[in-house]
Amino acid sequence: MNADIGSSRVSGTVRAPPSKSYTHRAILAAGYGDGTTRIERPLVSADTRATARAVEAFGGRVEGIADDSERIEVEGFGHPETPADVVDCANSGTTMRLVTATAALAEGLTVLTGDGSLRSRPHGPLLAAVEDLGGRAESTRANGQAPLVVGGPVDGGRVSMPGDVSSQFVTALLMAGARSEAGIEIDLETELKSAPYVEITRELLADFGVETENGGKGFAVAGGQAYDAGGEYRVPGDFSSISYLLAAGALAADDELTVEGARPSAQGDSAIVEILDRMGAEIAWERDAGTISIARSPLSGVEIDVGDTPDLLPTLAVLGAAADGETRLVNAEHVRYKETDRVSAMADELEAMGASVTEREDSLTIHGEDSALQGARVDGRGDHRIVMALAIAGLVADGTTTVAGAEHVDVSFPDFFAMLADAGADVSLD
Numbered sequence: 136m137n138a139d140i141g142s143s144r145v146s147g148t149v150r151a152p153p154s155k156s157y158t159h160r161a162i163l164a165a166g167y168g169d170g171t172t173r174i175e176r177p178l179v180s181a182d183t184r185a186t187a188r189a190v191e192a193f194g195g196r197v198e199g200i201a202d203d204s205e206r207i208e209v210e211g212f213g214h215p216e217t218p219a220d221v222v223d224c225a226n227s228g229t230t231m232r233l234v235t236a237t238a239a240l241a242e243g244l245t246v247l248t249g250d251g252s253l254r255s256r257p258h259g260p261l262l263a264a265v266e267d268l269g270g271r272a273e274s275t276r277a278n279g280q281a282p283l284v285v286g287g288p289v290d291g292g293r294v295s296m297p298g299d300v301s302s303q304f305v306t307a308l309l310m311a312g313a314r315s316e317a318g319i320e321i322d323l324e325t326e327l328k329s330a331p332y333v334e335i336t337r338e339l340l341a342d343f344g345v346e347t348e349n350g351g352k353g354f355a356v357a358g359g360q361a362y363d364a365g366g367e368y369r370v371p372g373d374f375s376s377i378s379y380l381l382a383a384g385a386l387a388a389d390d391e392l393t394v395e396g397a398r399p400s401a402q403g404d405s406a407i408v409e410i411l412d413r414m415g416a417e418i419a420w421e422r423d424a425g426t427i428s429i430a431r432s433p434l435s436g437v438e439i440d441v442g443d444t445p446d447l448l449p450t451l452a453v454l455g456a457a458a459d460g461e462t463r464l465v466n467a468e469h470v471r472y473k474e475t476d477r478v479s480a481m482a483d484e485l486e487a488m489g490a491s492v493t494e495r496e497d498s499l500t501i502h503g504e505d506s507a508l509q510g511a512r513v514d515g516r517g518d519h520r521i522v523m524a525l526a527i528a529g530l531v532a533d534g535t536t537t538v539a540g541a542e543h544v545d546v547s548f549p550d551f552f553a554m555l556a557d558a559g560a561d562v563s564l565d
């Protein structure tokens with residue numbers, strides 16, 4: 136499906152979709168429990184449906200996961216049973232990583248696969264950790280990529296792994312480690328990238344009564360812990376998704392755009408508020424009310440370290456292309472290991488729209504002063520974040536921008552185009 140976006144303005148109030156990261160974790164944490172947990176305001180999207188499928192494959196039940204669900208109910212599997220079939224993680228890295236560690240607790244073997252994008256992403260350090268803990272974890276092609284074959288049962292122990300490939304490996308081991316006999320200690324050999332995502336995990340686990348430790352150079356979780364959220368868990372709004380809405384406001388608000396559902400949480404991507412402020416946007420965050428208001432503002436280029444916030448890179452690249460001066464996105468190498476290589480994808484697609492960029496292995500610089508965005512046909516690369524970022528660029532490009540692969544927003548923000556259109560943007564899908 137293509138999205139055609141004309142140069143246009145947005146205004147009014149929009150509501151942030153629920154957090155993908157918290158929803159994945161809540162569904163799986165409820166799965167590790169023994170009773171029933173009601174998850175209020177979950178994100179229902181292609182990725183979170185993949186985690187729900189996995190929980191069912193391990194013997195849990197997920198009820199009411201329809202597109203308009205205000206709540207879903209998860210009956211836990213407690214101890215995972217061996218799935219009766221291959222588990223399809225679709226496009227979701229979070230599902231594949233988190234569920235690999237679940238599979239390591241089961242007696243038999245679990246086969247995990249996904250779409251072409253997911254089957255090209257790295258899982259090697261997590262597979263090595265499961266093997267070090269006494270489990271079995273193999274990539275069928277021996278290249279660290281899915282399909283994966285994983286089995287246990289692992290009782291726990293101590294492992295060492297790099298921190299610069301994916302924080303999801305740490306999340307996976309912490310979540311499963313609580314249900315192992317002896318617990319898991321994780322030593323990190325290199326600096327942890329995407330660190331706030333482990334804090335999201337720790338915050339959610341605490342809400343499910345599971346204790347974890349952050350020892351500075353590593354993490355630990357005691358074994359034999361019970362997952363219990365007291366029957367109910369409420370998902371906060373998603374700051375990665377909010378970044379597109381705020382970017383739309385900063386670049387194209389008629390008067391002002393207000394985003395609701397933006398309460399503080401452990402999400403590193405809430406840094407988008409401070410970054411926009413630093414770029415010169417007129418922005419105000421009422422934390423208690425969970426609302427952010429932003430006015431259309433002239434922006435200046437800044438340097439941003441995306442080590443903690445990889446998912447913001449596509450949004451920030453677009454803001455940089457519309458800003459005055461140079462925007463340097465640094466510490467970005469891990470952003471290449473996502474649904475697509477997002478550093479290279481944003482460099483190429485923004486260039487196709489008339490931006491001037493310099494791509495390096497671990498950085499992307501956008502020369503705003505030499506960039507005049509023009510409508511063009513661009514490729515969303517089958518990646519929800521590239522599609523959404525390019526659509527926002529389309530709001531301020533001269534003429535019409537056609538983004539191919541618009542349907543991929545289904546991964547994290549199914550209502551994205553409807554919400555933009557409701558806010559007044561000139562959007563059509565065909």
Ligand SMILES: O=C(O)C1=C[C@@H](OP(=O)(O)O)[C@@H](O)[C@H](O)C1
Nearest residue numbers: 156229301302303329332445446
């Ligand atoms: O744990 C999570 O929910 C996520 C962690 C991050 O991945 P990495 O830790 O692989 O960088 C992030 O990019 C992804 O969108 C969601």
Ligand SMILES: C=C(OP(=O)(O)O)C(=O)O
Nearest residue numbers: 226227228229446473474
């Ligand atoms: C990288 C992402 O998710 P995942 O790793 O779950 O595929 C994302 O949502 O940008």
